[in-house]
Amino acid sequence: MFRVRDVLLHLPNRYLDFTRVVPIGFCDVGADVTVVGRIDRVELKRPKPRMQLVEVCVVDDTGVLVATFFRQPWLAEQMHPGDMVALSGKVTFAYGFRQMRPTFHEVLGAGDGTSYARVLPVHPVGEGVTASWMRRIIAAALADVGDVCDPLPAELVARRGLMTFARALREVHFPSSVASAEEARRRLAYDELLTLQLTLLTRQRMDLAGIRPTTHVTNGPHLAALLAALPFALSDEQKLALKEILADMGAAHVMNRLLLGDVGTGKTVIAAAAIAATADTGTQAAMMAPTSVLARQYAEGVGPLLDAAGIAWALVTGATSASERRAAAESLRAGTLTCVFGTTALLSGDLEFNHLSLVVIDEQHRFGVSQRAALRGKGAAADLIAMTATPIPRTLALTLYGDMSCSRIRHRPIAGAGVSTKVVAPENADLAYGAVRDAVAAGHQAYVICPLVDDRDDGSELDDVPDSSKSLAKRLHAATSTRDELAQTMLRGLRLDVLTGKMSADEKDSAMARFKAGETDVLVATTVVEVGVDVPNATVMIVFDADRFGLATLHQLRGRVGRGRDAGMVYLVCAAGPRSPARKRLAALEATSDGFELAEMDLSLRREGEVLGYRQHGGVMLSVCDLSADKDLVEAAHADAREVVARDPELAAPVNAPLAVECRQRYGIYFEEVERG
Numbered sequence: 001m002f003r004v005r006d007v008l009l010h011l012p013n014r015y016l017d018f019t020r021v022v023p024i025g026f027c028d029v030g031a032d033v034t035v036v037g038r039i040d041r042v043e044l045k046r047p048k049p050r051m052q053l054v055e056v057c058v059v060d061d062t063g064v065l066v067a068t069f070f071r072q073p074w075l076a077e078q079m080h081p082g083d084m085v086a087l088s089g090k091v092t093f094a095y096g097f098r099q100m101r102p103t104f105h106e107v108l109g110a111g112d113g114t115s116y117a118r119v120l121p122v123h124p125v126g127e128g129v130t131a132s133w134m135r136r137i138i139a140a141a142l143a144d145v146g147d148v149c150d151p152l153p154a155e156l157v158a159r160r161g162l163m164t165f166a167r168a169l170r171e172v173h174f175p176s177s178v179a180s181a182e183e184a185r186r187r188l189a190y191d192e193l194l195t196l197q198l199t200l201l202t203r204q205r206m207d208l209a210g211i212r213p214t215t216h217v218t219n220g221p222h223l224a225a226l227l228a229a230l231p232f233a234l235s236d237e238q239k240l241a242l243k244e245i246l247a248d249m250g251a252a253h254v255m256n257r258l259l260l261g262d263v264g265t266g267k268t269v270i271a272a273a274a275i276a277a278t279a280d281t282g283t284q285a286a287m288m289a290p291t292s293v294l295a296r297q298y299a300e301g302v303g304p305l306l307d308a309a310g311i312a313w314a315l316v317t318g319a320t321s322a323s324e325r326r327a328a329a330e331s332l333r334a335g336t337l338t339c340v341f342g343t344t345a346l347l348s349g350d351l352e353f354n355h356l357s358l359v360v361i362d363e364q365h366r367f368g369v370s371q372r373a374a375l376r377g378k379g380a381a382a383d384l385i386a387m388t389a390t391p392i393p394r395t396l397a398l399t400l401y402g403d404m405s406c407s408r409i410r411h412r413p414i415a416g417a418g419v420s421t422k423v424v425a426p427e428n429a430d431l432a433y434g435a436v437r438d439a440v441a442a443g444h445q446a447y448v449i450c451p452l453v454d455d456r457d458d459g460s461e462l463d464d465v466p467d468s469s470k471s472l473a474k475r476l477h478a479a480t481s482t483r484d485e486l487a488q489t490m491l492r493g494l495r496l497d498v499l500t501g502k503m504s505a506d507e508k509d510s511a512m513a514r515f516k517a518g519e520t521d522v523l524v525a526t527t528v529v530e531v532g533v534d535v536p537n538a539t540v541m542i543v544f545d546a547d548r549f550g551l552a553t554l555h556q557l558r559g560r561v562g563r564g565r566d567a568g569m570v571y572l573v574c575a576a577g578p579r580s581p582a583r584k585r586l587a588a589l590e591a592t593s594d595g596f597e598l599a600e601m602d603l604s605l606r607r608e609g610e611v612l613g614y615r616q617h618g619g620v621m622l623s624v625c626d627l628s629a630d631k632d633l634v635e636a637a638h639a640d641a642r643e644v645v646a647r648d649p650e651l652a653a654p655v656n657a658p659l660a661v662e663c664r665q666r667y668g669i670y671f672e673e674v675e676r677g
Contacts, residue, residue, distance in 0.1 A: 004141050004144070005665065007138055007141045008138070008141055008142070008169055008173075009188075009623075010123060010124075010134075010138070011172055011173075011185070011188070011623075011624060012121035012122055012123050012172070012173065012181075013122060013123070014122045015119050015120065015121055015122065015175065015178060015181055016034050016086065016088055016104065016119070016120040016122060017034065017119050017178055018036060018086060018118055018119065018120055019118060019119060019177070021034055021086075022035055023060060023061070023062040023063070024058070024059070024060050024062050024064065024065045024098060025060075025062025025063035026062060027063075027091045027098055028091065029091055029092060029093045029098070030091065030092075032088070033088070033089075033091055034086065035058070035060070035065060035086070035088075035100075036060070036084060036085070036086050036087075036108070037058035037059050037084070037087075038058065038060065038082065038083070038084055038085075039056060039058055039079055039080065039082065039084075039085055040058065040059045040064075040081060041056070041057040041081060042054065042055075042057075042075075042076055042079045042080065042081065043055045043056075043076075044073055044076040051070075051071075052070075052071060052073045053069060053071070054068070054072060054073060054075045054076045055067070055068055055069075056068075056075075056085070058085060058087065063098065064097055064098070065087070065091075065097065065099070065100055066095075066097045066099050066100070067087055067099075067101070067102050067105070068100070068101055069101075069102065069105075070101070078107060079107055083107050083108070084107075084108040085105060085107050085108060086106045086108055086120070087100060087102045087104075087105050088102060088104040088105070089101055089102040089103045089104070106120070106131065106132060119175045119176070119177060119181060121135065121172075121173055121174065121175070121181075123138070135174075138173050139173075139174070142169065142170060142173065142174075146166060146169060146170060147166050148165060148166055148169070150165040150166065150658070151165065151191065151195075151658040151659050151661065151662040152165070152191065152194070152659065153655045153656065153659070156640060160190065162186075162187045163183060163184055163187040165187070165191070167184070169188075170184075171183065171184035172185055172188060185624060186633060189624040189625040189626070189630050190636070190637055192622060192623070192624045193399060193622075193625055193630075193634060193637035194637040194641055194659075195662050195663045195666050195667065196399065196402070196622075196637075196667060197399075197402040197403075197637055197638055197640075197641030197642075198644060198645065198651065198659060198663050199663045199667040200401075200402045200403035201402065201641055201642065201645045202645065202649075202650075202663065203403070204403040205645070205649055211380060211381040212380075212381060213252060213253055213254045213383075214281065214283060214355075214357040214382075214383070215250060215251070215252055216246075216250055216277045216278065216280070216281045216283070216357065216383075217250075217277060217280040218246040218247075218249055218250040218277050219280075220276075220279075220280025220281075222276045222279040222309045222310060223273060223276040223277050223309075226272060226273060226276040226305050226308065226309035226311075227276075229305050229308035229309060230269065234269070235266070235409075235411065237265070237408075237409045237411060238265075238266050238269065238270060238409060240407070241259060241261075241267075242270050242273050242274075244405070244407050245257060245259070245270065245273075245274050245407065246274070246277060248383065248405065249274065249277055249358070249383055254381050254383060254384075255384060255385070255405075256383075256384050256403060256404045256405065257383075257385055257386070257404060257406070257407060258386050258387075258401050258404045258405070258407070259271070259385055259386065259388075259407050259409075260406060260407065260408045260409070261389060261408070261409035261410075262389065262409070262411075262559075262595040263389050263555070263556060263559030263595065264412045264559060264563065265389075265409040265410070265412050266409065266412070267387050267389070267409060268301060268302060268387075269305075270407075270409075271302070271360045271362075271387060272305050272306065274360070274385060275287070275302075275311070275338070275339050275358065275360070276306070276309055276311060278338060278339070278357055279309070279310075279311045279338045279339075282355075283355045283356070283357035283358070284335070284337070284353050284355055284356050284357065284379075285338065285339045285340075285356070285358040285359070285360065286339070286340050286342070286346055286359050286360070286375060287302075287339065287340070287341050287342075287359075287360040287362070288342060288344070288346050288360070288361050288375055289342070289343060289363070290343070290362065290363045291508070291528060292317040292319060292505040292509060293499075293509065293512050293529075293533060294362065294363075294533070295315065295317050295341050295343050296315060296509060296512075297533065298362070299313070299315040299341045301534070302341070303315075303341075306338075306339060311338045311339060312331070312337050312338050313337070313338060313339040313340065313341065314327075314328040314331065314332075314337055314340050314341070315340070315341045315342060316340055316342040316343075316346060317343045317345050317505055318343065318345050318504075319505035319506045319509055320345070325350070328340060328351070329350050329352070332351060332352060332353050333352050333353075333354060334354060335355065343505075344367070344371060346375055347371060347374045347375055353378050353379060355379070356378050356379030356382050357381070357382055357383060358379075358382060358383050358384075358385070359375055359376045359379065359383070359384050359385070360387065361375070361384070361386050362387045362388075363388055363389065386401075386404065389556060389559070396627055398634050398635070398638045399622070399625075399627060399638075402638055402641065418562055418593070419559075419562035419567070419568040419569070419570055419593065420567065420568070420569050420570070421569075421570045421589045421590050421593075422569070422570070422571055422572070422590065423546070423571075423572045423574055423583065423586045423589075424571050424572070424573055425573075425574065425578075426573055426574075429542075429571075429573055430490075431571065432540075432542045432571035432573065433491065433542075435540050435569055435571065436448075436494075436522060436540050437491070437494070439539050439540040440494055440521045440522070443537075444537055444538065444539040444540070444566065445515065445518070445520070445522065445535065446521070446538060446539070446540040446541065446542070446561075447522070447523050447529060447540070447541040447557075447560060447561065448482065448483075448486065448522055448523070448524045448525070448541075448542045449525060449526070449527065449529070449541065449542065449543040449557055450477040450478055450479040450482050450525070450526060451476050451477065451526070451544070451548045451549065452476050452477065452478035452479065453478060453501065453502050453526055454478045454479070454481065454500075454502075455475075455478050455480075455481050476548060477545055479498050479499075479500050479525060480498055482524055482544065483496050483497070483498045486522070486524070491522060494521040494522055495519065495520050495521040495522070496520070496521065496522045496523075497511050497514060497515065497520040497522075497523055497524070498523075498524045498525065499512065499523055499524070499525040499526075499528055499529065500525065500526045500528060501526055501528045508528070511523070512533070515535060515538075516535055518537065527549070527553060527557065533560055534560075534563060535563075536563045538560060538561050538563075538568075539561055539562065539564075539567070539568050539569065540561060540568070540569050540570075540571075541557065541560060541561045541568070541569070541570045542571045542573060543557060543558075543570065543573065545573070545575070546573055546574045546586055547574045547575075547576050551585065551588065551589065551598045551601060552598065554586075554589055555589065555598050557570075558589070572586050572589065574586055588601055644659070651663070
């Protein structure tokens, strides 16, 4: 925190309702309660060598409670007989007294305790700053500058029935009731959502200012030929998505569209049709994938369709030879090459387009903001299709992609044989190994997924998953060592190979080529196979340490099996106890195959940036809004932002001037990037 503004927006993460304090004598054993009483005795004990505990005896008019604090010897000097103290925690019973190991405590000083009948905020604090000191700092800031200008127009505040900004700041920090604290939080959450939406929409207008878009031909011979070459008919959802995309491409504006689709719903075919429209227009398209494996797979899958439609294409990855790369670069500059597939290799300066009018980015959240902008910047007014197979809840899509139109494909055009999922404990992993052996004996293949690459991997890239088994003594599985161990033990005699993100592009391509050709029985891999890898002959998957992955990641992984005529089986190996939150979370995967339902659950368990991987890729994190609980606010902010921008695109009107300032204060980096660029 560097400014008073930062202090005022440093919100409590919970509240203690001292207006509903439970008398000690009425505390139920096993209940989480808050009590306020007078300290009768404080004693520092050393029951064992190197173990210290502080035992505090607290009394009120109804009874006695003994609070124990482990490994906090300094509390013996901070608490004194006669002081009033507030304690929160679970009540137990032992040695004839109610007991508690407080999760929160605060010394209230001397007095009778009646003045503490209030809602006490608990702010997150760092080392050296106590919760009480933070309250004093915030109280001083509110006293000095708390009557701040409301950034929202009064008409909008009245229409949405919101608190004023100044009142919301006071109520969120020092609420008169728990209900008023929640009302204040919702006001601040709405501000966060609205300013983000306005920033995204304003940035989009700044990006496109003075740019003349390409109006594509959307009923030409190349598109007709490609659709005729499809070995199947498009589903109704695919037809609708294609109709929306072609309408945008044929309009006199730049397309900015998000194509959402669960695993196997056929998004790639829609992208191929859009690429065909660029061929009919005489322009070019680029399709960027997060991995060389996926880029090559798109080239192998979409390439024949483009060939059938008479569309020239090339593949450029880190593994592309120098001569092939030069040839592709020359053809792109000359305009004789219509489409190029690739990875971030497409961003290099030697690849220049004659007229790039369409950019397709797959799993776009895996790329940084600057990477996405760099590829799109190779065309003066390139339309954008951002695809993802990660199911995204509607609230998250509206919030983080508020500047994009959205097309959604929920169902697979070809249902496939389906996938069953089973959670097993490590001691029962023989069941999974047996399934792998049976599958290979039947002529099929299998995946084994590990969270780590090798034994030196520190796991820093793992999903941030709540209630995971981080504390287990057993080390997480690493792909390289697991491959070696299984080859000597449970899967001896089978042909095992390994695939990780740390391998070179050539090594990854070779490993996938061997697996696709059936030269490998079992591919031991990390989540590098999570997206798009298509080997219909693979029918079994084992995921070790499954509780270390998010639900969305696990759903993506299991989409790699059961893609052909034979059903798939996924075994999630988890060491957590059967009644643990981690096992309950994994049970959801056993119960449903609906990716969007799982995405909603994942969002309720984790922050939005963690679901999409934004911690690694520089995206916006929401600090006040809870996308699971604030769905109505998301919808309202999305609609209001579009209305404001439609009336005042530059936010230049006097009534919107405070909003413009607030957008810059919160998300100024977006404006700075545009201005620098």
